[in-house]
Amino acid sequence: MLKVYTCIATQHDLRLVALAAVIWATHFIAMLAFQPAVPSGYNIALTIMSLLAAIALTGTGLTIGISPRVPHGRWVGGAIVGGGIAVMHYTGMAAFEIAGRVVWDVPLVAASIILGGLFGAAALPVALHANTVKWKSLGALVLTVAICSHHFTAMAAAAIMPDPRIVISATALPADWMAAGVALVSILIILLAIIGLALDVRDLRRAGEAARMQEMADAAVEGLIVCNETEIVAANRSFAALACVDGSKPAGRPLASFFPTVSQGEFTGTAQTPLEVGLCATDGSTVPVELIRHSILYAGKQHQVLAVRDIRGRKRAEEEIHFLAHHDPLTKLPNRTSFNEKLEAEFTTHRGAERCLAVLFLDLDRFKEINELFGHLIGDAVLQCVAEKIRGILKPGQMVVPGRRRVRCDCPRSAERGLCDAHC
Structure with missing residues (x-):
């Protein structure tokens, strides 16, 4: 430890040592801080x-450290980063030319490698413990300790014989040129980091704005999709469902995989005007929908927003209204309006x-007795x-219509109207 202290206190420019720790160019600046009493380069x-x-080695260690497939990957990756520190240092020392010979203290060399490996192995688990500034800063501090402890122990292990x-x-x-190069690279790295x-x-x-837009879109009952000319970029939950x-x-x-019958021209022409089309779902079914288009600026580019409204309920209601307008509600046979049409x-076809x-009139005999004996429900x-039964024997183009022949009878309905129809 005395040799390490002497190395730091007497053979290094402490101002450069502090700078090395602060800007994290520890190895290169710390090497510049080393000032032997003989010419060097x-x-x-x-x-x-x-x-x-x-x-x-640092990239390899970080890759292993964040990989979930490697057992104890953070510790293994951190140890590899610590090994990279040792490789960088001793390769850098081999690059250090001096008017003399370097004699190594083997125990201190081993201690420097062990210190770098241990602190490096601990740095990644600490930094990745939680995705917060606190833990990332602690991890960076531990890694700085790993680099500094390795560097100064390794420098103390080197004795220069002039x-x-x-x-x-x-x-x-020369050291001055090296200092200028390291300064420029450090400034460039800092600028790139900024x-x-x-x-x-x-x-x-x-991403926050997109998340808020997605939350608002998911709250909509109607389906919403953002698309460019040919592809869907985003969609809300209603459309996905x-x-x-x-x-x-x-x-x-x-x-086109969802709207195969709609051309690009129809999409661009539906702004503010509802367009009824068929939506082809992934299960092969076709859902009647109504499209309304709007233009928006999304991610800095012009996109289209399509509001997709499910109109199956409306279609069923329209079909039911149309059916009731043209059919008898009791027998479900065509009514008088359909018969006249x-x-x-x-007549027009046969002229x-x-x-x-042929037009046939059928009468249901003794129907009044059924109502009187068994009631109107029967x-x-x-x-x-x-x-x-009659509908089952009809041929294509033939029609049967329930009659509405007015007769006088004694059923409860005639008390209200005076007359009732043949259904009685």
């Missing part, structure tokens, strides 16, 4: 090799044609049964 190739080795016969090579980089931080903040802001019955996601799928159409047209059931 740096081999360019080996210096670059030490940098590349540090990048490669030898004037050893001449520094002409290609060796730019990356600004981009991250912008992306987080956009309507179109993706199999649980798949609509985003990223072609617009059919008869007029048949001038040598074909016959009478209605008889009418429904007769209507079903």
